[in-house]
Amino acid sequence: MGQASEEKGAVIHRYKEWKRHGRKALLKPAMTKKGKWLRFIIFAILALAVLFIAFLGPVLAPYDPLATDYGASLSPPSPEHWFGTDNVGRDVLSRILYGAGNSFSLTFIMVAAVSVIGTLIGMVSGYFGGILDTIIMRFTDILLAFPDTVFAIAVVGMIGPGLLNTILALSLVWWTKYARLTRGLASVMRSKDFIIQAKFGGVKTPGILFRYILPNVLPQVVVTMTLDIGGMMLSLAGLSFLGLASQPPTPEWGYMLYEGKSYLQTAPWIMLFAGLAIFITVLVFNLLGDSLRDILDPKEE
Amino acid sequence: MIQYIAKRLVQLIAVLFGVTFLTFMITQAAPSDAAQMQYISMGTIPSEELLEQTREEMGLNDPVLVQYGRWLWNVLHGDLGTSTKFSESVLTQMSRKLPMTIELAAVSGVIMVLIAFPLGILSAVKKNKWIDYLIRFLSFFGISMPNFWLGLLLMYVFAVRLGWFHVVSTNDIAGIVLPVATLTIPMVCTYVRQIRAAVLEELNSNYVVGARSRGISERRIIFGHVLPNALLPIVTLIGLSVGHLLGGAAIIETLFSWQGIGNMVVEAIRVRDYPLIQGYVIWMAVIYVMVNLLVDIMYRLLDPQIRLRKKVD
Numbered sequence: 001m002g003q004a005s006e007e008k009g010a011v012i013h014r015y016k017e018w019k020r021h022g023r024k025a026l027l028k029p030a031m032t033k034k035g036k037w038l039r040f041i042i043f044a045i046l047a048l049a050v051l052f053i054a055f056l057g058p059v060l061a062p063y064d065p066l067a068t069d070y071g072a073s074l075s076p077p078s079p080e081h082w083f084g085t086d087n088v089g090r091d092v093l094s095r096i097l098y099g100a101g102n103s104f105s106l107t108f109i110m111v112a113a114v115s116v117i118g119t120l121i122g123m124v125s126g127y128f129g130g131i132l133d134t135i136i137m138r139f140t141d142i143l144l145a146f147p148d149t150v151f152a153i154a155v156v157g158m159i160g161p162g163l164l165n166t167i168l169a170l171s172l173v174w175w176t177k178y179a180r181l182t183r184g185l186a187s188v189m190r191s192k193d194f195i196i197q198a199k200f201g202g203v204k205t206p207g208i209l210f211r212y213i214l215p216n217v218l219p220q221v222v223v224t225m226t227l228d229i230g231g232m233m234l235s236l237a238g239l240s241f242l243g244l245a246s247q248p249p250t251p252e253w254g255y256m257l258y259e260g261k262s263y264l265q266t267a268p269w270i271m272l273f274a275g276l277a278i279f280i281t282v283l284v285f286n287l288l289g290d291s292l293r294d295i296l297d298p299k300e301e
Numbered sequence: 302m303i304q305y306i307a308k309r310l311v312q313l314i315a316v317l318f319g320v321t322f323l324t325f326m327i328t329q330a331a332p333s334d335a336a337q338m339q340y341i342s343m344g345t346i347p348s349e350e351l352l353e354q355t356r357e358e359m360g361l362n363d364p365v366l367v368q369y370g371r372w373l374w375n376v377l378h379g380d381l382g383t384s385t386k387f388s389e390s391v392l393t394q395m396s397r398k399l400p401m402t403i404e405l406a407a408v409s410g411v412i413m414v415l416i417a418f419p420l421g422i423l424s425a426v427k428k429n430k431w432i433d434y435l436i437r438f439l440s441f442f443g444i445s446m447p448n449f450w451l452g453l454l455l456m457y458v459f460a461v462r463l464g465w466f467h468v469v470s471t472n473d474i475a476g477i478v479l480p481v482a483t484l485t486i487p488m489v490c491t492y493v494r495q496i497r498a499a500v501l502e503e504l505n506s507n508y509v510v511g512a513r514s515r516g517i518s519e520r521r522i523i524f525g526h527v528l529p530n531a532l533l534p535i536v537t538l539i540g541l542s543v544g545h546l547l548g549g550a551a552i553i554e555t556l557f558s559w560q561g562i563g564n565m566v567v568e569a570i571r572v573r574d575y576p577l578i579q580g581y582v583i584w585m586a587v588i589y590v591m592v593n594l595l596v597d598i599m600y601r602l603l604d605p606q607i608r609l610r611k612k613v614d
Contacts, residue, residue: 142319146582147589148548154324154582157570158331234447238552241449242567257449261556268457275450283445290441 036294043288050284054104057097065090065098065251074267084269086259092270096277099251103281106167107233114171115225118178123209123217125179126186137183140176149235156244166245170235174228181224185217219296227289230282237278253278306598313594320586321376324579325369331575334361338385338575376583382576386569391580395562399584402554402561406546408477409484413542417489418535421496425504426523436493443490448549452483452556480557484549491545492538499534503527533604540596547585 053060063081069089077084083092125136143151155169156162189195189212198212239245240254253274260271333341336355340347347355356362360371375382381391424436456479460466466479503509504527512522551563558564562581569577 138315138319141316142323145316145320145586145590147544147585149551150548150582150585153551153566153570154578155327155330157566157578158327158575160332160573161570230445237447238449241447242552242555244567244570254449257447257453261453264453264457265461268461271450271453271457275447275453278447279445279450282447283441286441286445 036291040288040291040295043284043291046284047288050281051104053097054100057100061091061094061097063091063094065095067091074263076267077269083273084267086256086267086270087263092256092273095251095256096253096273099253099256099274100277100281102250103233103236103253103278106163106236107229110167110170110174110236111225111228111232114174115178115221115228117171118175119182119214119217119221121175122179122182122184123186123213126183126188127190127209127213129187129190133183133187136179140180143173143176146173149238152235152239153242153244156239161244163245166236166239170232170239174232177228178221178224181220182217185220186213189213189216223289223293223296226285226292229285229289233278233282233285302601305601309594309597313590316590317587320590321373321583322369324582324586325372328575328579329365331573333573335359335575336361338573341385341573381580381583384569384574384577386572386574386577391576394565394577395580395584398560398562398565401559402547402550402563405477405480405484405550405554405559405561406543409481409488410539410542410546412481413485413488413492414539416485417492417496420489421493422500422523422528424493424497425500428501428504433497437497440490440493443487444494446487448483448487449552449556451486452479452553455479455482456556480553480559483556484546484553488542488545492542495538496531496535499538500527500531503531533600536596536600536603540593543592544589547589 067090069085071089072081072085073087073089075081075085075089081091081093083096085091086095121136125133146154151173152166152169155172156165159165159168195208195212198208203212236245237252237254237257240252241258243255243258245252245254256274257271257278260267260274263270334356336352336359337347339355339359340352360368363371379392381395383389384391384394387394420436424433427433459479466475509522509527512526513519550561551567553559554561554563555567562584566578566581568574569581
């Protein structure tokens, strides 16, 4: 008797589920492959547009980003100065456009550098294992013991503020992320059949690393790189904002925010537009990275 | 379990040892050494001979490892040196500023959990419904927003325009609102996504399908089974969030003139107060590593797979 009513309950539940989600839900995955690619292409075009503006910045800029005009200092957005002017009358729009090139090239170079270094170290560490692996991993443990940007702040603090020192400080921490990622993948792959067969087939170690392991870790590395563009840009801008990275008068977004902070009450447009530029860029690249991950790493489904 | 804690403590000591070594080594990279800094802080330019004599007295001509040993010995005795700017011990400085940072981090952490949890769970349970899309959409905005810009915007709207708060933070309830909001919003956005992922993974597992087919109500499945299981990965997330809270403090504290150690270190960097920077780095690392150890132990205590295995043994 009890059993029968339980079964009846199950049938009713399944019926309710079916009614709630419908047959469509059972047949169609949340997002088709085509949809994923479409999303990726849209964000890729957006990212390219942002890049395009960044590198054409000097051409598009209506004014010289360093030209001061004390007569027009701290003027609000107007038809002459779309984004207003700063405390010495420099055009904010022009400074943002010029700053874009700086911010971008720096971010890209850094992401490229740390990912190449980290991936190489991680592959070697994971593939060979043993004492070398232990040493490298313990070293990354130590670096990871410093929360977030604390270590970068410390390095800049010790060797002195400046752009080059900031780059050094951030790279010192950031490669560990890639090293740990590829190390994990490589150490699993080490004992896979295709690697062992390649070894027996006479492929030399560099060949195994670059022709067999690298292609297999690359998708994840690329996804991480794309997602890191936003993070790196935020870290760089954050250090500039603290006045630790870029030196005036070079236009750079983080530093513009730092300057804009002093004029929050009289000229909020300085910080508004500089921040907006960072925000939009990071948003576009985060969305791009996310859509790329959905294509290359379909774990979530 | 005791064995595990002992093992982790040994690892912890090794890592902290490495932390002190690394911190000491980056000090060696500083362009001016302790002897020079001493004279600079007194406002005099010493002759090369005097400088050399001071170096000898301070032991700066000894091998680096000997210097490190001596320094570590002092650090272990709680002596982090004397701040060159404030001419008082680093420990006194830190013990005055650290509670402020911890106050900010703790309040933000609690509020973050209180907001992120319900939203993350809601988003997972209502997967691909409008509320899920809305939460995910907003969280993407929050993740991409530089926290210093968010802080400036909040400051402009609520302090400059509306005049609800002071631009410079005061140490009371009104003063902590804006810094906490600035620290919390981006973190809520990050963790909502991760909590959603953790809950979804549980929702897709076989035992949920089994429970559903046995006619157990959806509410009981979620609150009785899914949430306790999803709690595990979330506990780890909270451990990681401490790093964000402490690291982010430097920017937020500077922005709002909050008198914590983040603000202190930025000031210390400007005046090249090396002992103070050292003290900051070591303290941050110690706190972070300790919190993560506690989280790992808690994880073990919560995980029934590990807890029950012990009983079988």
